[in-house]
Amino acid sequence: MAVPLSELTRMPDPQLVYAADGTRLATYTWGELDAPVVVIVHGFASNVRDNWVLTGWVRELTRAGYRVLALDQRGHGNSDKPHEPDAYAIRTLVSDVETVMDTYLVEDAFYVGYSLGARVGWEVVRDLPQRIERAVLGGVPDGIPLERLDLDQVRAYADDGTPVTDQATQDYIALTERVPGNDLRSLLALAEGMRRTRTVDPDPANAPTRPILFATGTEDAIIEGSRALAEAAPNGTFFEIPGRHHFNAPGSRAFKDAALEFLAGS
Numbered sequence: 001m002a003v004p005l006s007e008l009t010r011m012p013d014p015q016l017v018y019a020a021d022g023t024r025l026a027t028y029t030w031g032e033l034d035a036p037v038v039v040i041v042h043g044f045a046s047n048v049r050d051n052w053v054l055t056g057w058v059r060e061l062t063r064a065g066y067r068v069l070a071l072d073q074r075g076h077g078n079s080d081k082p083h084e085p086d087a088y089a090i091r092t093l094v095s096d097v098e099t100v101m102d103t104y105l106v107e108d109a110f111y112v113g114y115s116l117g118a119r120v121g122w123e124v125v126r127d128l129p130q131r132i133e134r135a136v137l138g139g140v141p142d143g144i145p146l147e148r149l150d151l152d153q154v155r156a157y158a159d160d161g162t163p164v165t166d167q168a169t170q171d172y173i174a175l176t177e178r179v180p181g182n183d184l185r186s187l188l189a190l191a192e193g194m195r196r197t198r199t200v201d202p203d204p205a206n207a208p209t210r211p212i213l214f215a216t217g218t219e220d221a222i223i224e225g226s227r228a229l230a231e232a233a234p235n236g237t238f239f240e241i242p243g244r245h246h247f248n249a250p251g252s253r254a255f256k257d258a259a260l261e262f263l264a265g266s
Helices: 048-053 057-063 090-103 116-127 151-160 167-178 184-196 223-232 253-263
Strands: 015-018 024-030 037-041 067-071 109-114 132-138 212-217 236-241
Touching: 015 090, 024 057, 024 090, 037 048, 037 057, 037 090, 037 116, 048 057, 048 067, 057 067, 057 253, 067 090, 090 116, 109 116, 109 253, 116 132, 132 253, 151 167, 151 184, 167 184, 212 223, 212 253, 223 236, 236 253
Parallel strands: 037 067, 037 109, 109 132, 132 212, 212 236
Antiparallel strands: 015 024, 024 067
16 A cells, blocks of 8 residues: 555654754654664755655665654754854854754764755764764755855845846745745855855865765756865765756655665665
8 A cells, every 4th residue: 555645754843952052953853763873964945854855865764774863954944043144154054963963862873965964064074074984965066155146136135025136046045935934034144154154165185084975966057066076085986866956856766776875885
């Protein structure tokens, strides 16, 4: 008998974890308590349900025998949504992941991140190599985070509805408005905060040393930057997600299959 879609996409109640600065982070778990843990971290303007549940990742990871630990990053989902750019430094986002692992008493784990979650993951794997065995970083860009976003146009749109003329910025706003509960001002603050943290640019000379699968869609404009990061990582491999662009890559069966094979160490 087929399992109803509502059962496959049902979300557990969020469990709140308090970050060092008091920000409340919504967290979720699936799977057996004694199973190997995979920490999954979503992308910009998304959340756990949108990025990982509706696309089948949680279902596939638990079927493969993993315990899944997920968080709505600050500014997203059911987590707090500060409007101050200083709340979104890259070190803060990395610290949030570490705090969640500590709260759940997870000493070591695998890591899977997409887009913003992959950018955070680069830092997590580099800074906590003793705690992350392997990582999958999907759609991870090099360069300045959210560089194509015209912050002035976003601010004017949020303030008084001034039409946005820049196409890339229109795409980001459409992405933001697609997911219920998103707060444009908090995501604007996130973009500003990460722009200020220029040291966030991945430094190939200081790449993570743990095994990492970099995966980016063949139609994604950032694919060459992602490939360059994979080449810079001592134990990096690269997978092209066939026929996918940045916004639909998480739903790819080929991406999930490649990630599961990599996490299994094969």
